[in-house]
Amino acid sequence: MASAKVFIRADVLEELSAYARSKWPQEACGFLFGCLDGTVGLVTVDRFDNSDRTDRSLCCLECAEHQPAPVVTRFVPVDNAARRTDRQFHMEPGQMIRALYEHPQLQLLGIMHSHPSAAPEPSAADVGTLWGSYVTHWIVSVTSDGIADVRAYRFRRQDAFTISEQLEIHHCPP
Numbered sequence: 001m002a003s004a005k006v007f008i009r010a011d012v013l014e015e016l017s018a019y020a021r022s023k024w025p026q027e028a029c030g031f032l033f034g035c036l037d038g039t040v041g042l043v044t045v046d047r048f049d050n051s052d053r054t055d056r057s058l059c060c061l062e063c064a065e066h067q068p069a070p071v072v073t074r075f076v077p078v079d080n081a082a083r084r085t086d087r088q089f090h091m092e093p094g095q096m097i098r099a100l101y102e103h104p105q106l107q108l109l110g111i112m113h114s115h116p117s118a119a120p121e122p123s124a125a126d127v128g129t130l131w132g133s134y135v136t137h138w139i140v141s142v143t144s145d146g147i148a149d150v151r152a153y154r155f156r157r158q159d160a161f162t163i164s165e166q167l168e169i170h171h172c173p174p
């Protein structure tokens with residue numbers, strides 16, 4: 001089976017990469033907003049394959065031709081409030097809630113966090129996250145020299161386990 005796709009505006013990809021780089025050697029985190037089917041709200045894995053996509057009026061027009069696939073058009077950084085920010089992230093609650101309510105016109109497509117000096121593979125903690133049903137999980141691997149790799153995944157339940165599937169990242173023009 002071919003991998004599922006996700007689109008991201010090239011400038012947004014650069015923005016989240018630069019943010020992760022600026023936070024090294026701490027883990028960075030934030031939200032990704034955009035559109036899946038033009039409706040407002042939270043998009044979960046269930047809707048990745050089954051959205052009705054009848055209203056694309058809120059989607060990025062340049063990307064409309066790429067549908068059906070999630071299109072990320074906005075990155076919102078959130079401070080990392082974890083005790084050990086070099087090895088875990090907990091989104092700062094006040095900023096997290098503000099971010100969720102400040103973008104009612106966009107869908108929350110997923111979250112990103114960085115792995116300072118580590119591979120962009122989901123850890124056991126990542127796969128077990130409460131955010132698991134979000135449609136995309138972005139992991140930015142950062143080294144002291146800059147960005148090593150950006151990958152996107154979706155997590156889904158299979159039997160008693162949560163599995164991660166890597167998504168194909170496509171860029172759209174800014």
Ligand SMILES: [Zn+2]
Nearest residue numbers: 115122123126
């Ligand atoms: Zn992680």
